[in-house]
Amino acid sequence: MLNDRKKKILQLIIEDYISTAEPVGSRTIARKYDLGISPATIRNEMSDLELLGYLEQPHTSAGRIPSAQAYRFYVDSLIEPGSLTDNDMALINSWYKERRRSIDDIFQSTAKILSRMTQNVSMVLANKDAGAVFRYIKFLPLDSSHAILCIVTDDGNVDNCVVEIPLGMRPEEMDYLAGRISRVLEGKELSEISDELLSALHMDVAEDKVLFTSFLQAIKRMSRKQNEQRVFLGGTKQLLNQPEFRDVERVKSLLGILEEEKVVRDLLVAGEDSGLKITIGTENKFTGIQDCSMVQATYRLNGKIVGTMAVLGPTRMEYGKVITVMDYLHKYLKTMFEQDKE
Amino acid sequence: MLNDRKKKILQLIIEDYISTAEPVGSRTIARKYDLGISPATIRNEMSDLELLGYLEQPHTSAGRIPSAQAYRFYVDSLIEPGSLTDNDMALINSWYKERRRSIDDIFQSTAKILSRMTQNVSMVLANKDAGAVFRYIKFLPLDSSHAILCIVTDDGNVDNCVVEIPLGMRPEEMDYLAGRISRVLEGKELSEISDELLSALHMDVAEDKVLFTSFLQAIKRMSRKQNEQRVFLGGTKQLLNQPEFRDVERVKSLLGILEEEKVVRDLLVAGEDSGLKITIGTENKFTGIQDCSMVQATYRLNGKIVGTMAVLGPTRMEYGKVITVMDYLHKYLKTMFEQDKE
DNA sequence: TGTTAGCACTCGTTTTGTTAGAGTGCTAAC
DNA sequence: GTTAGCACTCTAACAAAACGAGTGCTAACA
Numbered sequence: 001m002l003n004d005r006k007k008k009i010l011q012l013i014i015e016d017y018i019s020t021a022e023p024v025g026s027r028t029i030a031r032k033y034d035l036g037i038s039p040a041t042i043r044n045e046m047s048d049l050e051l052l053g054y055l056e057q058p059h060t061s062a063g064r065i066p067s068a069q070a071y072r073f074y075v076d077s078l079i080e081p082g083s084l085t086d087n088d089m090a091l092i093n094s095w096y097k098e099r100r101r102s103i104d105d106i107f108q109s110t111a112k113i114l115s116r117m118t119q120n121v122s123m124v125l126a127n128k129d130a131g132a133v134f135r136y137i138k139f140l141p142l143d144s145s146h147a148i149l150c151i152v153t154d155d156g157n158v159d160n161c162v163v164e165i166p167l168g169m170r171p172e173e174m175d176y177l178a179g180r181i182s183r184v185l186e187g188k189e190l191s192e193i194s195d196e197l198l199s200a201l202h203m204d205v206a207e208d209k210v211l212f213t214s215f216l217q218a219i220k221r222m223s224r225k226q227n228e229q230r231v232f233l234g235g236t237k238q239l240l241n242q243p244e245f246r247d248v249e250r251v252k253s254l255l256g257i258l259e260e261e262k263v264v265r266d267l268l269v270a271g272e273d274s275g276l277k278i279t280i281g282t283e284n285k286f287t288g289i290q291d292c293s294m295v296q297a298t299y300r301l302n303g304k305i306v307g308t309m310a311v312l313g314p315t316r317m318e319y320g321k322v323i324t325v326m327d328y329l330h331k332y333l334k335t336m337f338e339q340d341k342e
Numbered sequence: 343m344l345n346d347r348k349k350k351i352l353q354l355i356i357e358d359y360i361s362t363a364e365p366v367g368s369r370t371i372a373r374k375y376d377l378g379i380s381p382a383t384i385r386n387e388m389s390d391l392e393l394l395g396y397l398e399q400p401h402t403s404a405g406r407i408p409s410a411q412a413y414r415f416y417v418d419s420l421i422e423p424g425s426l427t428d429n430d431m432a433l434i435n436s437w438y439k440e441r442r443r444s445i446d447d448i449f450q451s452t453a454k455i456l457s458r459m460t461q462n463v464s465m466v467l468a469n470k471d472a473g474a475v476f477r478y479i480k481f482l483p484l485d486s487s488h489a490i491l492c493i494v495t496d497d498g499n500v501d502n503c504v505v506e507i508p509l510g511m512r513p514e515e516m517d518y519l520a521g522r523i524s525r526v527l528e529g530k531e532l533s534e535i536s537d538e539l540l541s542a543l544h545m546d547v548a549e550d551k552v553l554f555t556s557f558l559q560a561i562k563r564m565s566r567k568q569n570e571q572r573v574f575l576g577g578t579k580q581l582l583n584q585p586e587f588r589d590v591e592r593v594k595s596l597l598g599i600l601e602e603e604k605v606v607r608d609l610l611v612a613g614e615d616s617g618l619k620i621t622i623g624t625e626n627k628f629t630g631i632q633d634c635s636m637v638q639a640t641y642r643l644n645g646k647i648v649g650t651m652a653v654l655g656p657t658r659m660e661y662g663k664v665i666t667v668m669d670y671l672h673k674y675l676k677t678m679f680e681q682d683k684e
Numbered sequence: 685t686g687t688t689a690g691c692a693c694t695c696g697t698t699t700t701g702t703t704a705g706a707g708t709g710c711t712a713a714c
Numbered sequence: 715g716t717t718a719g720c721a722c723t724c725t726a727a728c729a730a731a732a733c734g735a736g737t738g739c740t741a742a743c744a
Contacts, residue, residue, distance in 0.1 A: 061695045158502040237597045403724040
């Protein structure tokens with residue numbers, strides 16, 4: 001176990017390195033922060049810390065940089081919960097207001113804000129509310145051979161698509177049909193609308209084969225769309241602000257990974273269970289980001305996972321700031337969604 | 343005016359430089375391309391071309407690189423219309439098929455394809471069809487105090503949003519109201535739905551003030567949304583593949599510009615009139631991209647501008663390939679939209 | 685026993701110097 | 715008009731030297 005002075009020194013080194021990205025030497029610590037001890041003493045302590053695996057030296061004549069183990073210790077024990085400045089909060093609020101038409105916009109804004117505030121890449125995974133309950137469908141006539149099929153769910157979402165109808169079908173017939181289908185599906189969660197249910201429906205009210213097939217396909221597609229998980233990325237170009245990514249090759253390799261939506265989704269889903277998850281360096285199981293750290297927060301509404309947000313960046317990351325921002329966004333989203341539900 | 347040999351040499355230099363990004367020397371030309379003349383002769387010609395402003399030397403002992411004037415001459419007079427390989431066409435088709443749910447997806451795919459094929463940043467500006475004609479509106483009841491307002495246009499698009507309704511309003515009343523509003527707006531182009539028209543409507547059928555205001559706002563918002571121009575960017579990370587952008591600072595400055603949607607929109611709108619527009623280096627009026635070239639193609643349907651696509655990259659750009667790809671995409675889009683209209 | 689000043693040592697970075705090579709321009713000959 | 719030859723220029727690449735930040739160790743001190 002580290003004594004208090006070692007802890008303090010370690011903390012200062014980590015924080016100095018986080019903000020400067022330069023190896024930290026004993027003199028720097030002595031000069032910048034008044035600990036009442038000389039560089040030589042600090043040197044001794046640093047030597048110990050290196051032996052214990054918390055610090056490493058890029059080379060003999062450089063200062064020291066924190067190891068992954070140090071970051072781990074830092075986020076577990078040293079970090080102090082911070083709070084956002086009023087300025088930051090005002091910025092966040094204004095960014096959210098900038099564009100807020102749909103649910104998607106909110107997620108997109110979240111990704112953007114997260115990346116801007118942390119100067120790192122952000123990822124937001126939105127689980128569409130699979131619990132949305134089917135209310136009814138309705139056909140809106142378009143022309144003699146097409147109509148618009150609207151699916152209404154109880155959360156106020158409407159999805160629509162154009163379907164082909166038998167030539168000259170009358171509105172009343174359509175309403176009748178819609179009514180029959182609606183009665184079967186009403187009250188079902190969209191996730192429940194399975195192939196079996198749909199094909200049963202097909203058997204049940206199969207008057208016009210062609211029409212029916214196109215309906216069913218439309219309904220299925222839409223319920224699938226509702227269930228979809230979507231990924232929002234933010235600030236991939238913030239990467240360039242990090243000295244770790246001064247090298248174009250490294251940027252390219254990371255962007256290559258982020259480009260694959262599937263990979264990002266897997267990455268996010270993997271860390272979804274715990275509320276706040278921080279993976280540092282090689283703790284990351286995904287190849288290609290093992291020299292990075294990731295801070296991920298999963299948010300729930302009534303026990304269900306609504307989504308998860310994450311920040312990905314070099315291990316030298318402002319963990320404190322990231323956590324603080326996420327916490328704020330989390331609360332913000334919560335009130336926003338609750339408002340929405342009313 | 344340049345004689346044929348000068349033209350040929352200039353063309354070879356330009357094309358060699360485009361593909362290698364290295365200054366081209368007289369020996370290179372003599373060795374690579376069999377012109378039947380010695381390096382010394384080529385040297386003389388190159389010296390002339392430099393004097394005429396077509397070539398420049400980074401320094402004495404380097405080869406020469408084309409000037410902006412040379413590129414201009416190249417695209418105006420030297421370039422030969424190419425055609426895509428079967429392989430490329432197959433790729434494009436498969437990329438389009440990959441994701442094709444909505445109109446937006448098509449534009450997004452276009453941007454993606456354009457950037458992938460040309461290894462440069464692509465921009466697509468989609469003018470939503472302002473000519474869509476209003477058909478009718480319809481209220482779908484949701485709960486006792488909310489309904490979903492659907493706006494149906496004759497191109498089969500439906501927009502919807504949740505509006506507040508007076509507590510306990512009956513479906514028949516809503517239908518009646520919808521009918522009245524629909525009759526006034528029917529047949530109008532969405533772009534025609536002006537504030538005056540809406541407020542006239544307000545005067546005309548202002549039975550329930552609150553309800554009405556929320557309706558009108560919804561309709562207005564939706565017609566505005568319909569009219570919106572949207573910008574799609576593609577392959578901002580392709581930038582990193584270009585040797586010109588080996589330097590992170592340059593990448594950052596360009597990405598900064600592309601980040602501002604408004605700037606991109608202005609940029610695209612500015613070049614919208616002509617069918618194919620190529621701006622090279624300082625011909626660009628926008629600051630920040632004056633060391634870049636831009637190839638822009640505007641596509642129309644029945645005389646109306648549907649959208650415009652552009653490729654932005656270093657002046658050393660594969661102009662021929664870019665034009666060929668754009669031409670192909672143009673045709674592809676055309677058939678796609680025409681199918682859609684049926 | 686913990687702390688500190690002093691000093692030799694290490695090693696990466698910066699600076700300076702040197703060389704090799706690519707390319708040109710000029711001249712003279714064909 | 716074309717070309718071979720050659721001197722000249724300039725950069726990129728490499729090597730050597732000077733610099734400096736930082737350490738580890740030792741001995742002295744409280």
